[in-house]
Amino acid sequence: MDYAVHILTMIAITGIAAVSLNLLIGETGLVSVAQAAFAGIGAYGMTLLMLHAGIPFLAAALFSALIAGAIALIIGAIFLSLREVYYVFGTVGLNMIVWAILLNWDSLTRGPLGIPGITRPEVLGISFADNTAFLILCAVVLLAVFAAHYAIMKSNFGRVLHAVREDEEAIAVLGYKTEVYKIVIFVISAALVAFSGSLYATYLSYINPSAFTVNDSIFILAIVILGGLGSAYGAIVGTCMLVGAFEALRFIGFPASIAGDMRQVFYGLILILFMLYLPRGLFGKFRI
Amino acid sequence: MTALVTRKLEKRFLGVHAVDHVDIACKDGSITALVGPNGSGKTTLINTITGILPMDGGEIRVGERTLTRVRPTDAAGLGIARTFQNTRLIGQMSVLDNILLALTERSVWRALFERQGQSHLDAAEAVLRRVGLSEKRHANAEELSYGQRKLLEIARALSMRSRIYFFDEPFAGLFPEMRKVVAEILRELRAGGAAVVLVEHDMDLIRDLADFCYVLDSGKVIAEGTPEQVLKEPHVIEAYLGK
Numbered sequence: 001m002d003y004a005v006h007i008l009t010m011i012a013i014t015g016i017a018a019v020s021l022n023l024l025i026g027e028t029g030l031v032s033v034a035q036a037a038f039a040g041i042g043a044y045g046m047t048l049l050m051l052h053a054g055i056p057f058l059a060a061a062l063f064s065a066l067i068a069g070a071i072a073l074i075i076g077a078i079f080l081s082l083r084e085v086y087y088v089f090g091t092v093g094l095n096m097i098v099w100a101i102l103l104n105w106d107s108l109t110r111g112p113l114g115i116p117g118i119t120r121p122e123v124l125g126i127s128f129a130d131n132t133a134f135l136i137l138c139a140v141v142l143l144a145v146f147a148a149h150y151a152i153m154k155s156n157f158g159r160v161l162h163a164v165r166e167d168e169e170a171i172a173v174l175g176y177k178t179e180v181y182k183i184v185i186f187v188i189s190a191a192l193v194a195f196s197g198s199l200y201a202t203y204l205s206y207i208n209p210s211a212f213t214v215n216d217s218i219f220i221l222a223i224v225i226l227g228g229l230g231s232a233y234g235a236i237v238g239t240c241m242l243v244g245a246f247e248a249l250r251f252i253g254f255p256a257s258i259a260g261d262m263r264q265v266f267y268g269l270i271l272i273l274f275m276l277y278l279p280r281g282l283f284g285k286f287r288i
Numbered sequence: 289m290t291a292l293v294t295r296k297l298e299k300r301f302l303g304v305h306a307v308d309h310v311d312i313a314c315k316d317g318s319i320t321a322l323v324g325p326n327g328s329g330k331t332t333l334i335n336t337i338t339g340i341l342p343m344d345g346g347e348i349r350v351g352e353r354t355l356t357r358v359r360p361t362d363a364a365g366l367g368i369a370r371t372f373q374n375t376r377l378i379g380q381m382s383v384l385d386n387i388l389l390a391l392t393e394r395s396v397w398r399a400l401f402e403r404q405g406q407s408h409l410d411a412a413e414a415v416l417r418r419v420g421l422s423e424k425r426h427a428n429a430e431e432l433s434y435g436q437r438k439l440l441e442i443a444r445a446l447s448m449r450s451r452i453y454f455f456d457e458p459f460a461g462l463f464p465e466m467r468k469v470v471a472e473i474l475r476e477l478r479a480g481g482a483a484v485v486l487v488e489h490d491m492d493l494i495r496d497l498a499d500f501c502y503v504l505d506s507g508k509v510i511a512e513g514t515p516e517q518v519l520k521e522p523h524v525i526e527a528y529l530g531k
Contacts, residue, residue: 155402156398156403159392162378162385163381166380170372170378172359173364174448180396
């Protein structure tokens with residue numbers, strides 16, 4: 001039972017990151033490989049605020065989401081001139097820089113040692129120390145993010161994002177400052193994924209930089225692509241599939257010495273098969 | 289009153305003048321035709337005026353404003369709406385949503401917290417009825433025929449309620465009945481006081497619709513005047529027919 005709760009909790013936390021990334025890549029066509037960086041900013045921001053400033057979880061998580069959003073605002077403005085693959089590599093570079101800062105700023109982050117002792121949250125007087133209660137909290141946040149995704153895409157703003165994905169220049173001729181729309185959705189996505197980072201930190205009660213690498217961003221990207229671009233529902237199903245399938249591999253009985261590598265092989269194989277036979281993913285509206 | 293003027297407008301590609309010191313003027317309440325053989329620079333001229341291509345020299349005057357640089361996003365603010373020679377609709381979006389893009393709020397913050405109002409929907413329905421696409425309102429733009437996509441793009445331009453309209457070969461691929469509708473739309477815009485710029489190859493349509501005509505060849509204006517005047521000129525006939 002505890003194991004199932006753990007898997008579902010990881011699915012909910014990763015799902016928040018995936019749905020927030022879908023706003024960028026799926027709906028707007030901005031392929032970002034920096035979600036783990038913003039999750040890291042959220043996780044470390046929340047942790048430092050909780051441990052050193054004594055700020056309660058919710059306020060700390062919201063404030064660190066704001067910090068992530070502010071950083072995304074600056075980065076988004078810098079990346080405005082980048083197109084397609086250059087934008088992708090820009091975000092890769094961002095993730096590498098954030099990871100390097102987390103790893104090397106020992107006095108603040110304790111570097112590779114990470115930060116232990118992060119307590120489970122208490123929100124509005126309700127304790128989420130219990131694993132099942134914490135799963136409910138994560139599920140509620142995931143639902144809220146899902147609802148926010150829906151509301152954004154049903155708004156006039158969402159319509160413009162769709163248009164930006166297909167033909168940014170044509171929509172600019174209609175008078176839309178498309179660069180502002182792209183920055184705003186980058187900021188929203190960063191803030192949402194930062195919140196998932198806060199949940200991750202408080203769930204495991206320990207964080208270190210190895211959880212926020214480019215590989216982790218690629219993992220979230222793969223989830224969104226496999227679930228299907230432009231589908232928040234697909235992002236959640238993709239999360240269940242990849243997180244769940246990885247866990248299922250534990251029961252196949254690979255020798256311990258190769259189990260980790262086999263998971264990577266399996267992960268790669270899924271990606272290749274999907275790209276070959278289902279390039280739109282499970283519920284995708286669009287191709288990359 | 290003159291709505292738009294270009295002065296010595298230039299656009300070069302690797303040293304080749306695609307638009308070569310072009311001077312044109314478009315008046316309110318008139319239809320100005322741009323004619324010329326393929327590759328003469330008509331579309332490049334429109335793309336330069338609307339900011340799709342950055343200008344390399346000269347200036348554009350729109351109303352009281354004189355510009356030496358126009359970005360695509362500036363066009364709408366200058367009161368310019370346009371269609372494209374090869375339609376540039378949002379293919380994976382419904383016909384209705386393509387129109388709503390032209391009707392709804394441009395401001396990011398209002399767009400984020402608002403959905404289209406009933407007035408937007410009514411306006412979209414009206415313009416779709418005008419071009420005969422009401423029944424296709426929920427179809428994706430990419431599912432339309434070539435002619436229907438042309439009509440949808442015209443409808444989108446109309447929804448901008450602009451002062452100046454550029455129509456790049458709007459009659460191409462249309463059935464005769466729809467050509468009549470588009471011609472009627474252009475006349476209505478003129479009657480409403482708009483400055484209409486029309487790129488077209490069909491000389492009968494030019495004679496029928498245009499009040500003034502510029503003939504382009506190799507990026508230069510080689511003749512200007514009423515259609516009847518310029519289309520008789522020997523060097524215009526030579527540029528067109530290669531005689």
